[in-house]
Amino acid sequence: MQHRRNEDNLYWLVLLVMGALVAGITALALRAGQPGGTPLALWAGVASLVGLLAAVLVQWRLIRSLDDARRHAREAERAATQARAQLDAALDILPDALSFYDADDRMVLCNARYRELYPESAHLMVPGTRFEDIVRHAAQAGTMVEAQGHIDDWVRQRVAMHLREQSHLLQETAGDRWMRVIERRTPDGGIVGLRTDMTEYVRKERQLAHANEKLALLSTTDGLTGIGNRRRFDQRLAVEWLRSARQRAPLALLLVDIDHFKLYNDHYGHLGGDECLRRVALLLAASVRRADELVARYGGEEFVLLLPDCDAESAHYVAQACMEALRQAAVPHARSPSASRLTLSIGLVSMVPDPAQSPDTLVHAADAALYKAKSSGRDRCAGFS
Numbered sequence: 587m588q589h590r591r592n593e594d595n596l597y598w599l600v601l602l603v604m605g606a607l608v609a610g611i612t613a614l615a616l617r618a619g620q621p622g623g624t625p626l627a628l629w630a631g632v633a634s635l636v637g638l639l640a641a642v643l644v645q646w647r648l649i650r651s652l653d654d655a656r657r658h659a660r661e662a663e664r665a666a667t668q669a670r671a672q673l674d675a676a677l678d679i680l681p682d683a684l685s686f687y688d689a690d691d692r693m694v695l696c697n698a699r700y701r702e703l704y705p706e707s708a709h710l711m712v713p714g715t716r717f718e719d720i721v722r723h724a725a726q727a728g729t730m731v732e733a734q735g736h737i738d739d740w741v742r743q744r745v746a747m748h749l750r751e752q753s754h755l756l757q758e759t760a761g762d763r764w765m766r767v768i769e770r771r772t773p774d775g776g777i778v779g780l781r782t783d784m785t786e787y788v789r790k791e792r793q794l795a796h797a798n799e800k801l802a803l804l805s806t807t808d809g810l811t812g813i814g815n816r817r818r819f820d821q822r823l824a825v826e827w828l829r830s831a832r833q834r835a836p837l838a839l840l841l842v843d844i845d846h847f848k849l850y851n852d853h854y855g856h857l858g859g860d861e862c863l864r865r866v867a868l869l870l871a872a873s874v875r876r877a878d879e880l881v882a883r884y885g886g887e888e889f890v891l892l893l894p895d896c897d898a899e900s901a902h903y904v905a906q907a908c909m910e911a912l913r914q915a916a917v918p919h920a921r922s923p924s925a926s927r928l929t930l931s932i933g934l935v936s937m938v939p940d941p942a943q944s945p946d947t948l949v950h951a952a953d954a955a956l957y958k959a960k961s962s963g964r965d966r967c968a969g970f971s
């Protein structure tokens with residue numbers, strides 16, 4: 587606008603100077619031809635003077651407006667520099683990392699935190715650098731854990747994600763650091779990104795999960811023997827009952843009871859009884875091989891062995907192995923009416939679960955079999971029929 591006004595002024599100045607010159611030359615010519623002068627020459631002289639005066643005025647205004655324009659430009663530049671410095675200071679004070687990329691995915695600006703989070707690639711974080719070049723460099727420097735082993739694929743996916751309308755991700759970087767990244771397109775097609783360091787949060791969450799796992803394990807562990815307790819057995823039975831029903835696979839249960847344990851306690855004392863329970867638990871735990879088989883203390887001097895995918899014959903084999911292990915251990919039982927050493931009675935059951943029935947069906951059946959083993963002389967395994 588100002589520029590246009592200056593051009594107009596110049597145009598008028600040229601016109602007036604030319605007009606004044608023409609008038610002046612005409613006056614001089616007429617005066618030279620008619621000594622004494624004529625009114626026309628007088629008017630021409632006056633016009634010439636007016637023209638010159640106007641020219642000086644216009645020139646003065648032109649110089650003034652040029653000065654004004656220069657001053658305004660300087661002020662605008664100063665204001666822009668100050669605004670940029672204020673923006674940089676404001677961005678740098680933020681605890682989160684901020685980045686702006688233009689519609690061609692080239693960096694416009696970022697704050698100091700952004701460079702701090704990716705120090706290996708900080709030298710590339712200048713206006714004009716492509717996002718792709720920055721993340722590729724970070725991946726090659728080993729900063730991006732997810733990129734390891736397939737950098738090209740990762741870079742392609744990351745750039746595509748950056749260009750989405752909006753995206754959220756939890757990014758793992760070297761040194762077990764975690765970043766929450768939120769990116770969004772701006773109305774002019776650029777991309778604004780916000781990164782928050784979540785390392786402490788992720789570590790605390792992991793510690794909490796670990797503590798919860800330990801707590802869950804503790805709450806399902808028998809304090810005396812260290813094997814699973816009744817709660818763990820109930821939980822596993824519920825799961826295995828449904829799984830076996832779905833797969834139409836046999837599920838076996840051995841209910842193991844120490845014979846004449848009251849007499850053992852009476853003779854060896856309660857602490858001796860505790861030690862005996864620990865030994866039996868160890869022997870039973872050593873008698874199972876598969877990871878999905880469970881040995882737990884059912885209560886008192888009773889133990890259970892839950893054996894998935896196990897028919898009656900295989901379950902009988904496991905029961906025999908348990909009794910044989912105890913026979914080998916030859917734990918003395920001075921007060922036992924049926925043997926001089928500690929013996930076990932085992933109730934065995936194996937069935938393909940009916941999902942319409944409760945898992946207790948299996949326990950009741952094993953209990954009935956155990957009763958049979960006890961009543962038919964102890965130191966034996968009886969199957970449910």
Ligand SMILES: Nc1nc2c(ncn2[C@@H]2O[C@H](COP(=O)(O)OP(=O)(O)OP(=O)(O)O)[C@@H](O)[C@H]2O)c(=O)[nH]1
Pocket residue numbers: 810843844845846847848849851855856857858859860863885886887960
């Ligand atoms: N030391 C010790 N004894 C326990 C524990 N829990 C239960 N008992 C004892 O285990 C004994 C179980 O006795 P009973 O149920 O009569 O069974 P039993 O003497 O083994 O007789 P049968 O099973 O018929 O052979 C009781 O004396 C309980 O006090 C324990 O944690 N530690």
